[in-house]
Amino acid sequence: MDVVLRFGGVDKSDDDPDPWVTKVNKGTVRRVLTYFRPHIGKVALFVLVAVLEALIVVATPLLLKELIDGGIVKNDSGVVVLMACLTAGLALLAAVLALVSGYISGKIGEGITYDLRVQALDHVRRLPIAFFTRTQTGVLVGRLHTELIMAQQHFTGLLMAATGVVMVVVVLAELIYLSWLVAIITLVLIPLFLVPWIRVGRVIQRRSVALMDANTGLGGLLQERFNVQGAMLSKLFGRPAEEMAEYEKRSGRIRDIGVSLSVWGRTAFVMMALMASLATALVYGIGGELVLAGAFQLGTLVAIATLLSRLFGPITQLSGMQELAQTVVVSFSRVFELLDLKPLIQERPDAVELEKDVAPDVEFENVSFRYPTADEVSLASLEHLKGERERGEVAPEVLRGVNFHVRAGTLTALVGPSGAGKSTITHLVSRLYDPNSGTVRVGGHDLRDVSFSSLRETVGVVSQDAYLFHNTIRENLLYARPSATEDELIEACRGAQIWDLIESLPLGLDTVTGDRGYRMSGGEKQRLAIARLLLKAPTIVVLDEATAHLDSESEAAVQRALKTALRSRTSLVIAHRLSTIREADQILVIDGGGVRERGTHDELLAQGGLYAELYHTQFANPANDAPKPEREEPELDEPEPAIQYMGFGG
């Protein structure tokens, strides 16, 4: 049977901002234990050290007993000195063992967390793009980072608590040996102490989980709002007062939980100290009477009192152990949830390699596609939005029976209204998604049969909003081909018409492009992306032309760069420029998820269909502010407006 637990194994209040629960499957504990396997030697050492520590703890009171009964009472200074020295020696050994035990438990805890983290990162890296479009970045980062650190801390805590088991058993055995009466009284009193302690422990546990959730939630929000584009949107459209109120509300919640945690933590500490003092008073009271009655000697009384003081620490550790174990299991489950997400896009074991350096053809045969629903690709707990799931999301079909053939080395332009499915078609070519029915073929191979690495080498993509890492221009370019030489970098930049700009920068290729490459203009960023593409030298180019109005110089430069990029490659371009469309060997007019018209510019005009209609509409309403290509580029030198004015593309 499956058990559903909230994180930390505790109930949350109804107004909890994150109502998602984590499912703990039956086999989870066994699965957690498998992570111990590589560390089994360290675990054995850890147990050995724990046993030694426990033996030292019980040996010390016996030495004290001998010191008093055999030394002080019998006036034997030799015994006093010997026992004092042995006690000091054991204390020293205990200190060393405590350090060793801390080191080993740290190694085990960190080692297991490392294994889990690396496994999770590798898995998440393989998940399809649909997962990332669904997931809230900050929450995913929280899951892979902050929550794993918490899991590690709980895990190490659990290991330390496990040593308490050995300690309690040994201490109780010695207590019975010294005085069965005191041992019984102790056993009766322990629950009186434990009940309030467990209650306090639960409150602390619950608050810790709430604090973690609140921190993750605020982290996710900040990540979304404080990245360059989020900050830009918030500056342009934001409602500062309301946003600030939200930040204050969330920060206030973190503060309040923190204060209450601090108070409850102190309460636990005070309770522990109080119980230890009360127990000491009780032992000396009852034990003192027994000594007076001659039931046992003074040394035994001191030994019992010392033993009892060593009992409370391990018992409190043990009392929290079940909760801690539950938290550890749930923490691991949160990562297992991720690991169990099967990537929708998988590489076949017998995947084939595409031929290198030969431009292949691209074929869509009766392709239909709908975007995957949340249930298929992501986790509710990573979305933080439950609307779609509660409504039972149904994904509409975005492509229906699409057929076309792009001959090797030719240019196909995709045009059509916004939302028609143009980008979706390009996503299928780079296998960001698989079609639900039909086949996408490259060089005659079904894409599902092609190896990932081969496909990556073959298909190069330049999107409208080129993404650049926060790093130098050089590093951003080398990402496409780490082995590229300086000369090759420069040649690619020249081909992409960006070298003049880079050369004029004080740091040249070592200029940092800023978060998301924001310090560069749209046209510059796209030319840099084209340089990256040239370095990669793919045989298929998928390109989404910029819709933004570049200034005429930028526009002409991008067009020249594109000419270099597309030369003798199989190209699929979401075209917004008439110049690109005119040069295309084939134009596909996409409408309503299908190919509505196809042909060259002249053929489509002659057909007098949708393309012609929109084209003529365009000429009836010329867009005055359309960018004009540069004069010195005769092949681009036509007073052509952007195709989006024709009602195409978005």
Ligand SMILES: Nc1ncnc2c1ncn2[C@@H]1O[C@H](COP(=O)(O)OP(=O)(O)OP(=O)(O)O)[C@@H](O)[C@H]1O
């Ligand atoms: N990740 C996604 N998940 C679900 N639906 C999506 C996703 N991406 C796009 N869609 C939907 O698929 C349809 C086709 O979108 P697509 O981006 O392919 O259109 P497009 O022709 O490229 O439009 P535009 O010219 O505006 O970029 C749209 O209705 C869109 O809302």
